[in-house]
Amino acid sequence: MDFAITPPPAKTVSAAMAISQFPENPKSLILHQCKTPRDLNQVHAHLIKTRLIFNPSIAENILESAALVLANSMEYAVSIFDKIAGPNSSAYNVMIRGFTYKQSPERAVALFEEMCQNSVQPDEFTFPCVLKACSRLGALSEGKQIHAQVLKLGFGLEGFVGNTLIHMYASCGGIHIAHKLFDRMPDRGVMTWNSMFAGYSRSGNWIEVTELFRKMLESGVQFDEVTMITVLTACARLADIELGKWVGDYIKANGLKRNPTLTTCLVDMYAKCGSLDLARILFDQMEQKDVVAWSAMISGYSQARKCKEALDLFHQMQAAEVDPNEVTVVSVLSSCAVLGALETGRWLHLFVKKRWVKLTVPLGTALVDFYAKCGMIDKAIEVFMEMRCKNVFSWTALIQGLASNGQGKRALDFFRQMQEENVPPNDVTFLGVLSACSHSGLVEEGRDFFVSMNRDFDIEPRMEHYGSMVDILGRAGRIEEAYQFINNMPIMPNTVIWRTLLASCRAHKNVVFGDESIKRIAEIEPLHSGDYILLSNLYASVGRLEDAMRVRSLIKEKGIKKAPGCSLVELDGVVHEFLSEDDSRSCSSEIYRATEDMINRIRSAGYVPNVEEVRLDVEEDDKEVSLSHHSEKLAIAFALIKTRPRTTIRISKNLRVCSDCHNAAKVISKVFDREIIVRDRNRFHHFKDGSCSCNDFW
Structure with missing residues (x-):
């Protein structure tokens, strides 16, 4: 048998090792064939040995190669630069460019200063790099000094120098100077326009972005993808769907939809402008979706208060094995807060702990708000205390959370602590503070805070603040005083003010x-079902039953529709929705049986149905059954049979809890030994051992 003899594998030889003699001009060899640090070391050693390192042009080549090959460090290049006797402007340019692009802009500026001190004159390649370094540092003062040198040396606004000057001023807050330079430029290409767009977007001047784009179109300058991304972002912030759609049509007509960044910007623009259907069509058509695309669509649903859709999409994102980023987490937490989706929010919090060490202000604030709106106020405080940095929104989220959960005095304690830490409150903070006073019966404190808004913080009270004062006085039984307060308001009271008094x-x-x-409500707008019900209940409470029935009959005669009660409860990460007297669910018979059993048990404990809460079109014999099928009762019964004993039940409701369901929940909490937390349209109700945190006033 013949055996084939395979030669041993050849030793890998680098480009430098393969050349026995350096060419007279080794630039191509050094810059194009030095691919690894080992190649660089070998070439560098050869240059030292042959003393070619003292040739300025060759030294410059090896310096540039060192800056390019070692991607994350400039130290090797520094060691070469320090040994060059009398480096020229080209050598300085290599180093300044390297420091600028390797995230050391401060060293780039310092080296430029050294260059000037050593009387090495900058050239047209020096200024663009050092101006970019100033842009990254936000160093406006240094940038102005460099601009002076540009003028002194006779460089005009042409080419890269002019573009980088505009970019520097725009990036460092000197947008007006940037615009003056822009207007004086003789030849404005797309890069020049983009520099202005970037400056306006950094400073949040979105209207200026759209106006400048229209001028660009009038000038006939061809824009590029960078331009469109900035303009679409501006359209999203301004909800300018008309211009955004024009850009979208241009992208489609020119076959640019395959660009994922552009498409993601389009999705974000449509979503923020409220065109969620268009955004979703684009999103579903994307072949590859990164975390930014998912976040744009989820954020759009969240901001439009389509929270169930946001959570559904987030679960699809998880199934696609795309990890969320901070933007995703904040948006999903916001949706979880609205829906009371505690388990999903808890999973996100665990994800944050595993992936992110730093609890940023937006993320921490979202977590505080989420836990507070799920009724877990102690957990909200825990997250708040873990935050190293807090802003006014963080403090406000906690203060409002404490107030709505019936812990008004703790809310005021945190407000005082906020002042001690010199964090100025805003108008929303004061809404939380006044709400805390209202739910805690602190009338005089509330009055003092209301006066303090304008006197101490220069915050003009809005309609909502006046409404809070009416609520404070009304809850304390000072009805006539509240009425006088309304009549003395410097602004015309709206229906919300009068409904608060009612x-x-x-x-x-x-x-x-x-x-x-x-009477005052009817003067402003047609009465709705809630007004009639409040008035009917008022008449019934003082024994004027005929008047109560007359008011109730008006609802039927006028054909006024009451919004159906809707309650949400989360179980194993899934949000279940219940509508009053809903028979559309596949498991409704099981839930109705559970509800009937629950009602029978609390009846024996003293619960008496309040049939005054039943709709007028319900027959007398069916009133108690109809009452038992209110959405929160169905949700509570569902939770009782689907969760372990003594597990806390959390319900979110779209309307104010009726008095019958409120009484029933108190008895249920005692009979079944459950804490029940219900978040209705106005506040939280913590039911435990037969009582409620609202003290039966909500």
Whole structure:
């Protein structure tokens, strides 16, 4: 048998080793064939040995190669540069460019200063790099000094120097100077326009971006993808769907939809402009979706309050094995907060702990808000205390969370701590503070805070602040004082103000001012079902049953529709939705049986249905059954049979909890030994051991 003899593999030889003699001009060899640090070391050693290193042009080549090959460091290049006797402008340019692009712009500026001190005159290649370094540092003062040198040396606004000057001023907050230079430029190419776009976008001047783009179109200058990305971002911020759609049509007509960055910007623009269907069509057509694309679509749903769709899409993102980024997490947490989706939000918090060491201000604030809106106020405080940096929004989220969860005095303690740490409150902070005073019965404190807004913080009270003061006075039973407060308001009260007073009249059985409130509401807009129900309940509370029935009959006569009650409960990461008397669910018979059993058990413990809460079109014999099928009762019954004993039940509801469901929940919490947390349209209700945190006033 013959055996083939295979020669041993040849030893890999680098480009430098393969050349026995350097060419007279080794630039091509050094810059194009030195691919690894080992190649660089060998070439460098040869240059030292042959003393070619002292040739300025060759030294410059090896210097540039060192800056290119060692991607993350300039130290090797520095060691070469330091040994060059009397480096010229080209050598300095290599080093300044290297420092600028390797995230050491401060060293680039310092080297430029050294260059000037050594009387080495900059050239047209020096200024673009050092100006870019100033842009990255936001060093406006240094940039102005360099601009002076540009003028002194006779370099005009042509070419790269002019573009980088505009970019520097635009990036460093000197946008007006940038615009003056822009107007004076004799030849403005797309890079010049993009420099202005970038400056306006950095400073958040989105209107200027769109106006400048229209001028660009009038000038006939051809724009590029960088331009379109900036303009689409501006359209998203301004909700300028008309211009955004024009750009979208251009992208489609020119076959640019395959560019994922452009398509993602389009998705984000349509979503932020409220055109979610168009955004979703584009999103679904994308062949490859990165985390930015997923985040844009999820954020669009979240901002449009389509929170269930946001969570559904997030679960699809997980199935696609795309890890969320901070933007995704903040958007999903916001949706979880609205839906009360505690388990999904907890998973996100765990993900954050595993992946991110730093708890940023937006992320921490979103977590605080999420836990507070899920009724886990102690967990919200825990996250807040873990945050190293907090801004006014972080403090406000906690203060509002404490107030809505019935912990008004703790909310005020944190507000005082906020002042001690010299964080100026905003108008939303004061809404939380006034709400805390309202739910804690702190009338005089609330009055002081209301006056303090304008006196101490120069914050003009809005309609919502006046409404909070009416609520504070009304809850305390000072109905006439609240009425006088409304009449003395410097702005015309709206229906919300009068409805707030009406709710207080119902709670304190004050028919005189209740009638006046209804009259004032009717003068502004047609009454809705809630107004009639409040008035009917007020009449019933003082024994005027005929008047109560008359008001209820008006609802039916006028054909006024009441928004259906909707309650949400999360189980194993899935949000379940219940509508009052909903028989469309596949498991509705099981839930109705569970609800009936629940009602029978609490009846024996003293619960008496309040049939006044039933719709008028329900037959007398069916009133109690209809009452038992309110959405929160269905949701609670579902949670009772689907969760372990003593597990806390969390419900989110779109409307104010009716008095019957409120009474039922108190009894359920005692009979079934469950804590039940219900978040309705106005506040949180923590039911435990037969009582509620709202003290039966909500």
